[in-house]
Amino acid sequence: MTNNAACISILQLSDLHILRAPEDKLLGINTEHYFHACLEQALAGKQHFDLIMLTGDLAQNPCPESYQRILTRLEACETPCICLPGNHDDYELMQQILNTDRINCRKQVKLDNWQLISLNSRIPEEPGGRLSKEELEFLENCLTENPDYHALIAVHHHFLETKSPWMDTMIIENSRELLAIVSKYPQVKVMITGHIHQVMDVKTATFRVLGSPSTCFQFSPETTEFSVSDTAPGYRLIELYADGRVESEVVRLPRPLTELQVSTHGY
Template identity: 35%
Template sequence: MPNVSTLTTEDPVLLVQLTDSHLFADADGSLLGLNTAQSLQRVIERVRAEQPQIDLLLATGDLTQDGSVAAYQRFRQLTEPLSANARWIPGNHDAWPSMLEATVQSRLLEQVVDIGNWRITLLRSNVYKKSHGYLDDTELQLLVNSLSEAPDRHHLIALHHHPVEVGCEWIESIGLHNANAFWGVLERFPQVKALLWGHIHQPFDQQQKGVRLLASPSTCVQFTPASRDFSVSSEAPGYRWLRLQPDGTLDTGVSRVDNFVFEPDYSANNY
């Protein structure tokens, strides 16, 4: 598995995660009253200001809301100024055939990346026309192979759906439905250091069985933490950065755009 950069195993690796952008074919498309393309543009401007040298950009699902080729092409166009190697995985709102068409002759959908002293494995947890996630046998075997083939590297696993409860009652049922099988694989490989996901539109940072568990804000609307029912907050969109150290530790943080004013329009509930 070739490296995507010239980093050595002694170098730290800077990752940037963009997630849940929910773009439309129409550049004026909005979600709950928020123009998602404009929101993503503002987040990207913040990334450019704060992260001048990105080693790998991870887009962890729901890049689009309508699953159109035009929306994926817009995502590529908007993220191009970041000048970063990138990898995408689908979320529950994505359309796999359109993703394939929009990424032809690129490496955007490759699922295993060696970079620095780390291996990043990206899993496809989306289920056709369903909100919840599931890792089929092909994905679980890919995970086993990726972990087995690089025992001396530190590993970060990325997927769209949450594999643990996150404290929002309404969202728990649309997480990863075979999380036990997923964790059963991870427990066999102590080199797994971190899990990273999207889907929940809010930050999450905990530890479980020695693994760092991380989720991030959406680049568009945010879900209200600890909510019992579906609820969107007026909090600003943002992104997560991760600095992966050669010794297997990591530093990470969330950054949000400034001067953001938004009140969700539930009458336009097209989520």
């Protein structure tokens, strides 16, 4: 990446799975510690981000304490942050607590000649994703009303297959409807997701699809059944240029998760 001051610079953090108490662990690891480590490494490596995007599963078992600690940590960064819900989240609670001028759940943000559109793919009490009629209409309205803006679309669940059959049972159920809308609008340059806990980087005819690693544990790629690996936590850097170009790279923490306790029963 070029680190060009003329671009819009975004830090994507995903699938934090923050627990009720700071010392709590999931699959043997302290998810909050690694969220902080990813954030600190990213901010130390780059002096300025225009925006941080948290693309879902901020909490593991959502409660006010988890979201309040996320808010407190993000407020200390002094960088605007947009938060999307994942299947583990309580969206109403997120909207109540993550609701400041700087840290919030805004669904449309305009920066220079780009618009960033956030969609809610959560199905309450279900692990998989779906976009409601209202979400699809919101997306199409944003694109129709702003033809001169390049567009980034963010959503928690994936909409392209990962080649892991167990993971792809949770793909957005109406992905075809989503892609049918997007295909009509050439100003869409990139779509970003969370949920998959691994890297995805696919170029279609008109836009790029980027999936992010988790800030905690990673899923093993191309597996038939649920499987996690000790691959280091990470995050994604995204740069958006005035001419519609997108540059992106994944950065990881320097060490693997040696304390990870592999489970075959999910998480």
